[in-house]
Amino acid sequence: MTADLIRLERRLATPRWLMLAVPAAAGVVALLLAAIFLAATGRDPISTYRQMAQASITRDGALSATMITATPLLLTGLAAAIAFRMRAWNIGGEGQLYIGAIAAAGAGLVVGGQGLAVALPAMCLAGMAGGALWAAIPGLLRAHLNTNEILTSLMLNYVAALLGYYLIFGSGSYWRDLTSPGAQVFPQGKEIAATSWWPGFLAPGVVLPLGFLVGIACAVGLFVTIRSTRFGFRLRVVSDSPRAALYAGIRTKRAFVLVMVLSGALAGLAGVSQVGDFAHQLDPKGLQGAAYGYTGIVVAALARYNPIGVILAALFMGALANAGLSLAGSDFPQGLVGMIEGIILFCALGGEVLSRYRIRVGRGSRALASVVASDSTAPAPRVDGIAGEGAGQGGAEVDMGTGRIL
Amino acid sequence: MRGEHESADSGVVLGASGVTKRFPGVIANDQVDFALRRGEVHALLGENGSGKTTLCKILTGLYRPDEGSVILDGAEARLHSPADAHASGVFMVHQHFSLVDNMTVAENVVLGWKAGRRMRLSRAQIEDEVAAAAERFDMFVHPRAQIWQLSVGERQRVEILKTLYRGAHTLILDEPTTVLTPQEAERLFESLRRMVEHGGSVVFISHKLPEVLAVCDRVTVLRQGRNIGTVDVGDGVTDAKGLARMMVGREIELGRRPERRGRVGDEPLLRLIDVSADGDHGAPAVKEVSLAVLPGEVLGIAGVAGNGQRELAEVVTGVRPRSAGTVALDGRELASGSPLNAAKRGVAYVPEDRMGVGLAPGMELWENLLLRAGKGACWRGPFIRRSNGIAHAEALVESFDIRGQPRTLVRQLSGGNAQKVLLARELSSDPRVLVIAAPTRGLDVAAMAAVRAFLIEAAEHGVAVMLISEDLEELMDLCDRIAVMCAGRVTGVVSVGSTDVEEIGLLMGGVTA
Numbered sequence: 001m002t003a004d005l006i007r008l009e010r011r012l013a014t015p016r017w018l019m020l021a022v023p024a025a026a027g028v029v030a031l032l033l034a035a036i037f038l039a040a041t042g043r044d045p046i047s048t049y050r051q052m053a054q055a056s057i058t059r060d061g062a063l064s065a066t067m068i069t070a071t072p073l074l075l076t077g078l079a080a081a082i083a084f085r086m087r088a089w090n091i092g093g094e095g096q097l098y099i100g101a102i103a104a105a106g107a108g109l110v111v112g113g114q115g116l117a118v119a120l121p122a123m124c125l126a127g128m129a130g131g132a133l134w135a136a137i138p139g140l141l142r143a144h145l146n147t148n149e150i151l152t153s154l155m156l157n158y159v160a161a162l163l164g165y166y167l168i169f170g171s172g173s174y175w176r177d178l179t180s181p182g183a184q185v186f187p188q189g190k191e192i193a194a195t196s197w198w199p200g201f202l203a204p205g206v207v208l209p210l211g212f213l214v215g216i217a218c219a220v221g222l223f224v225t226i227r228s229t230r231f232g233f234r235l236r237v238v239s240d241s242p243r244a245a246l247y248a249g250i251r252t253k254r255a256f257v258l259v260m261v262l263s264g265a266l267a268g269l270a271g272v273s274q275v276g277d278f279a280h281q282l283d284p285k286g287l288q289g290a291a292y293g294y295t296g297i298v299v300a301a302l303a304r305y306n307p308i309g310v311i312l313a314a315l316f317m318g319a320l321a322n323a324g325l326s327l328a329g330s331d332f333p334q335g336l337v338g339m340i341e342g343i344i345l346f347c348a349l350g351g352e353v354l355s356r357y358r359i360r361v362g363r364g365s366r367a368l369a370s371v372v373a374s375d376s377t378a379p380a381p382r383v384d385g386i387a388g389e390g391a392g393q394g395g396a397e398v399d400m401g402t403g404r405i406l
Numbered sequence: 407m408r409g410e411h412e413s414a415d416s417g418v419v420l421g422a423s424g425v426t427k428r429f430p431g432v433i434a435n436d437q438v439d440f441a442l443r444r445g446e447v448h449a450l451l452g453e454n455g456s457g458k459t460t461l462c463k464i465l466t467g468l469y470r471p472d473e474g475s476v477i478l479d480g481a482e483a484r485l486h487s488p489a490d491a492h493a494s495g496v497f498m499v500h501q502h503f504s505l506v507d508n509m510t511v512a513e514n515v516v517l518g519w520k521a522g523r524r525m526r527l528s529r530a531q532i533e534d535e536v537a538a539a540a541e542r543f544d545m546f547v548h549p550r551a552q553i554w555q556l557s558v559g560e561r562q563r564v565e566i567l568k569t570l571y572r573g574a575h576t577l578i579l580d581e582p583t584t585v586l587t588p589q590e591a592e593r594l595f596e597s598l599r600r601m602v603e604h605g606g607s608v609v610f611i612s613h614k615l616p617e618v619l620a621v622c623d624r625v626t627v628l629r630q631g632r633n634i635g636t637v638d639v640g641d642g643v644t645d646a647k648g649l650a651r652m653m654v655g656r657e658i659e660l661g662r663r664p665e666r667r668g669r670v671g672d673e674p675l676l677r678l679i680d681v682s683a684d685g686d687h688g689a690p691a692v693k694e695v696s697l698a699v700l701p702g703e704v705l706g707i708a709g710v711a712g713n714g715q716r717e718l719a720e721v722v723t724g725v726r727p728r729s730a731g732t733v734a735l736d737g738r739e740l741a742s743g744s745p746l747n748a749a750k751r752g753v754a755y756v757p758e759d760r761m762g763v764g765l766a767p768g769m770e771l772w773e774n775l776l777l778r779a780g781k782g783a784c785w786r787g788p789f790i791r792r793s794n795g796i797a798h799a800e801a802l803v804e805s806f807d808i809r810g811q812p813r814t815l816v817r818q819l820s821g822g823n824a825q826k827v828l829l830a831r832e833l834s835s836d837p838r839v840l841v842i843a844a845p846t847r848g849l850d851v852a853a854m855a856a857v858r859a860f861l862i863e864a865a866e867h868g869v870a871v872m873l874i875s876e877d878l879e880e881l882m883d884l885c886d887r888i889a890v891m892c893a894g895r896v897t898g899v900v901s902v903g904s905t906d907v908e909e910i911g912l913l914m915g916g917v918t919a
Contacts, residue, residue, distance in 0.1 A: 228790050228792065230785065233776070237777065240769050241761075241765070243759075244764065246725065247723070247745050247764070248777045
């Protein structure tokens, strides 16, 4: 019998107050940790934090800049959240975003001259369909050939990126601008007609891109779908207990493919918004540099895969990215920026783990109360913590909040 | 003071004095005194959740008591780990075996045993030692057999041999008979008596009254973490009824099938003809099974676990496709491998694995009640009507006496309440056939009685019930006829009125009449 010093035990029940307390505590801890680093490298933590707050929130236009970064993150975050929530490990949001952008740029170039009323739905449909199809590939492979969707969806990201590069840098494709003088020097995408650029909406002190509003609508729609529709109900059964789903007559393979398709469509929409809201052309290099698809996974994790939470998490990540941009400079190395961002994310996600698991410190073991209280013939609740059977008893018990998904 | 039963403390090989153990929100043991004398089989009797297992984990050093102390060989002892208990010869055999499937009996016996470690293990010597120990306690298993080749009863013997090889003189057996056929259980009791004759002592955890009365010298009853009393089995006063009253704190009438009142129809409602099906690994698990169940009849399916009963249930309920034969309800064939079709035709299923197959444990109670209902007041087009769903759940919680709220996560329910949720869902759909497996396994007496009552009521309403169970007692109480399965085949169908446990036990072993 080993007596581990620290063990994690999954929580059964969920005190509600901890859902607020944990993120708050994580934020404080993160700021304190980062302050140590800043002080150690000879910088004033307070002024650095003030600068970060200004760049992401208080300065003129800072909020709007935050929104611009948050918009794609909101959509890719939703894409990852719905997939992960249903245990479809779609890592391919990045590639689905590229394909969405390619399809949307194509649609925008074709119908852009006919005005926003035509171009907007055309771009959205094309982009979502593109992303959905791209995600359907790993989905179908998993459902019918039992391949690992993590690997296949990830690999398709590179394929999608290369396709984008080919269209702009490697060929004289329909997407590439072959006429304007600038494009003669450096290859770039054809710009869609200005009449079909997506409008921004002016709220007090901030410009909201149309894509952001679309994202909020998607988040709400997704929340309602999961919570209150037959489709969402079935998905939840499949993710919670595939065998129960099978017995309830739910076609689990189809459900899996549908989740992947839905996730891909949302990631594709992020690509659409990149073209319609901001770039107005296919810009594979810009998309790849931003890596919104991958960051969306972090957003989803921060939000505990809750669609409404994704809105907040996307704003938070957008603000963090902007703050980081403003800090970087000759006297403030990029590495330190990454360091601060990393500490903040680490604390936020670490707090998440602590909220879902209970930590036990000290020699010994006590199983979950209900496991022990019931005799061993009763079906014991699954303990998926890293808990092993230890020896003895005692030790401090640290409760660190809790989290329930949806 | 070997053999001197009446001497009080000096003969105590293992005991507890005022042991209290608290878990968050629960007192698992409350001032429990317990004394195991040398040379006795002492039963720890109690419902699930009464604290039997907690007490034994304290006695073997897995837990430390919050208050009170453990007594070893008449003296107070502090156990820091099971190793301390092992050093004093106290071992516990858990319900779930810890054996390595593709190693031999002898290898499993010495596996991980440090105290006897020699520079070189002599295979032959170990095998001889194991065989000798097996001989002495009448627990023969071939030392060179690999674990996967053994029956469950034989595996249990290996677990016990393991402890004896390590010098056990005090054994704690946690519900050892759950996995055994009646014959195997009888053999186990025989071995326990041998052990006691050799000066060993046994704590026998159980909630089955007949076997406690059959094998034990004394019984300590626990209820809600308290020691209700210790009685001598041979005192002429102690009987099953009295023990049950001590266990539950009130009179409990376990439902029995009342006399048939000619309700059973003549036309079979459910008919299986030459049904075969493959198991999870592709090998045939059900072989040419033909059965018929009349409306209002309870047909039992007996057998040692893993002889095709689960697969048979899955075939009838459409979860598992059949490879040959027909399953017909009311003369019309059921589609193979379609749980949806089976559900539509009125086949209800309460599987053995409640959490995970029957229920989605991470979802709320009311949602689980909707799992099989595609239509009705709780749905409107593509949407769930939450308020109706919750009201629906409230009504069922009330009528099935489920201790839980509609919004409770099913994972948080006790075994008995989870089973009631399942029954509520399946029976509220007005089934014509009910396939139910191990309906009372792991339930306490009160829940067991309730589940039995629901089952009987369903049969009274003309439902054809297929009851799969390893608990012969239960089958005898509830069934009209019992079909016995062995290695995927039905080895015999007997009428409950004209059979006994002995005959069924033989059929379970594959001996056809």
